[in-house]
Amino acid sequence: MIYIEYKFTIHPLQPGRDILLAELGELPFESFEDYSNGLLAYIDESEDKADLLEDIHILKSEEFKVSYEKTKIEQVNxxxxxxxxxxxxxxxxxxxxxxxxxxxxxxxxxxxxxxxxxxxxxxxxxxxxxxxxxxxxxxxxxxxxxxxxxxxxxxxxxxxxxxxxxxxxxxxxxxxxxxxxxxxxxxxxxxxxxxxxxxxxxxxxxxxxxxxxxxxxxxxxxxxxxxxxxxxxxxxxxxxxxxxxxxxxxxxxxxxxxxxxxxxxxxxxxxxxx
Structure with missing residues (x-):
C-alpha cells in the first residue's frame, strides 16, 4: 500500500490539535502522530479524495490557524x-x-x-x-x-x-x-x-x-x-x-x-x- 501523510501545523497548538484529531477521526485516516507544531495523519492513497477535508470545521475557524502539506509515503524495504x-x-x-x-x-x-x-x-x-x-x-x-x-x-x-x-x-x-x-x-x-x-x-x-x-x-x-x-x-x-x-x-x-x-x-x- 501507498500512504499519504498530512502534516498539519496548528496555532494555537492546544486545544487545536485535540479538536483537529477528533474531526479527522471521523474520516478514514489510519493513524496519527503528534509533533511539536501540530499533527501528522496517515491515509491510504485510495481514500485520499479531493474533498476529503471539506467538512473539517477547524480549517475554516477564525480562532485557529491551521495549514497542511501532503507527502506520498512510498513503500520502503x-x-x-x-x-x-x-x-x-x-x-x-x-x-x-x-x-x-x-x-x-x-x-x-x-x-x-x-x-x-x-x-x-x-x-x-x-x-x-x-x-x-x-x-x-x-x-x-x-x-x-x-x-x-x-x-x-x-x-x-x-x-x-x-x-x-x-x-x-x-x-x-x-x-x-x-x-x-x-x-x-x-x-x-x-x-x-x-x-x-x-x-x-x-x-x-x-x-x-x-x-x-x-x-x-x-x-x-x-x-x-x-x-x-x-x-x-x-x-x-x-x-x-x-x-x-x-x-x-x-x-x-x-x-x-x-x-x-x-x-x-x-x-x-x-x-x-x-
Missing part, C-alpha cells in the same frame, strides 16, 4: 530499515520476539518475526500489549482469528500457546505473504486469507483485532457474529480517548467489557460475548 534499528522485544520475561539475525534466547516462547512491508514486530504499544494479554489468556484448543494480522505475530503467539487452529486475515497482500513466511519460520500452521471482514466465515473462540478505531467500529458487527458465546475478543489500535466509543459499539453487539490497559496512550481492551 522494511527488512533493511528493521535491521538498522531492531532489537529483540521481551514480554513479561516469558516471551521474546526477535529477528532471524538475533541469537536464540532462553525465553519460554521464542518467536522469529521478519517484516516484509507489514506492521507488527512487538515494538508498537498495541502489538506489545495484546502479546502481553495473550500470555494471560488460555489459548489451549481455541479456534483463533488474527484479524488485520500484519506479520502474523499475534496469531503465532496464540498458536505456540496451544491454539487448536489459527486463521489470519489482512487486506494487504504484503501482509499475507509476510505472515505465511513467518508461520514457516516458527513452524506454525494456519490459514492466511487476503481481504477484510467480509472474509470471516467461521466461528471463533478467540479473536485478535489490532487495527484502528474506524475499522473496528465499522466491522464490529461481523466480529461479534463470528465469536462464540463465552468467547473472548481483544481490540487494539486506538487511543485512550476512543475507548468509550469502542465500548458503546461493543455493547450494541452483545460484547461485555472486561478490562483494558494503556501504553503510550494506546489501548488494548478485552471483551467477552454474552
Amino acid at each position: 522494511w527488512n533493511e530499515e528493521w535491521e538498522k534499528n531492531f532489537h529483540p522485544i521481551h514480554i513479561d520475561t516469558r516471551c521474546t520476539i526477535r529477528a532471524p539475525f538475533h541469537p536464540k534466547t532462553d525465553s519460554e516462547i521464542d518467536i522469529i518475526i521478519e517484516p516484509k512491508m507489514s506492521f507488527g514486530t512487538g515494538h508498537h504499544a498495541t502489538t506489545y500489549q495484546i502479546s502481553e494479554l495473550l500470555l494471560e489468556e488460555n489459548c489451549e484448543e481455541k479456534r483463533v482469528l488474527d484479524m488485520g494480522c500484519g506479520t502474523g505475530v499475534l496469531g503465532i503467539l496464540a498458536d505456540i500457546r496451544g491454539a487448536k487452529s489459527v486463521d489470519y486475515i489482512d487486506i494487504d497482500p504484503w501482509c499475507v505473504e509476510n505472515t505465511e513466511e513467518n508461520l514457516e519460520r516458527n513452524s506454525c500452521k494456519g490459514n492466511v486469507i487476503l481481504g477484510g471482514a467480509e472474509k470471516i466465515e467461521k466461528e471463533y473462540d478467540l479473536i485478535l483485532a489490532n487495527i484502528n478505531r474506524n475499522i473496528l467500529l465499522a466491522d464490529m458487527v461481523s466480529y461479534a457474529s463470528h465469536l462464540v458465546s463465552g468467547g473472548v475478543i481483544y481490540f487494539s489500535g486506538f487511543y485512550e480517548e476512543d475507548l468509550k466509543l469502542i465500548q458503546e459499539e461493543a455493547l450494541k453487539n452483545g460484547l461485555a467489557f472486561i478490562k483494558n490497559q494503556v501504553k503510550e496512550n494506546w489501548v488494548a481492551a478485552k471483551f467477552t460475548k454474552n
Whole structure:
C-alpha cells in the first residue's frame, strides 16, 4: 500500500490539535502522530479524495490557524530499515520476539518475526500489549482469528500457546505473504486469507483485532457474529480517548467489557460475548 501523510501545523497548538484529531477521526485516516507544531495523519492513497477535508470545521475557524502539506509515503524495504534499528522485544520475561539475525534466547516462547512491508514486530504499544494479554489468556484448543494480522505475530503467539487452529486475515497482500513466511519460520500452521471482514466465515473462540478505531467500529458487527458465546475478543489500535466509543459499539453487539490497559496512550481492551 501507498500512504499519504498530512502534516498539519496548528496555532494555537492546544486545544487545536485535540479538536483537529477528533474531526479527522471521523474520516478514514489510519493513524496519527503528534509533533511539536501540530499533527501528522496517515491515509491510504485510495481514500485520499479531493474533498476529503471539506467538512473539517477547524480549517475554516477564525480562532485557529491551521495549514497542511501532503507527502506520498512510498513503500520502503522494511527488512533493511528493521535491521538498522531492531532489537529483540521481551514480554513479561516469558516471551521474546526477535529477528532471524538475533541469537536464540532462553525465553519460554521464542518467536522469529521478519517484516516484509507489514506492521507488527512487538515494538508498537498495541502489538506489545495484546502479546502481553495473550500470555494471560488460555489459548489451549481455541479456534483463533488474527484479524488485520500484519506479520502474523499475534496469531503465532496464540498458536505456540496451544491454539487448536489459527486463521489470519489482512487486506494487504504484503501482509499475507509476510505472515505465511513467518508461520514457516516458527513452524506454525494456519490459514492466511487476503481481504477484510467480509472474509470471516467461521466461528471463533478467540479473536485478535489490532487495527484502528474506524475499522473496528465499522466491522464490529461481523466480529461479534463470528465469536462464540463465552468467547473472548481483544481490540487494539486506538487511543485512550476512543475507548468509550469502542465500548458503546461493543455493547450494541452483545460484547461485555472486561478490562483494558494503556501504553503510550494506546489501548488494548478485552471483551467477552454474552
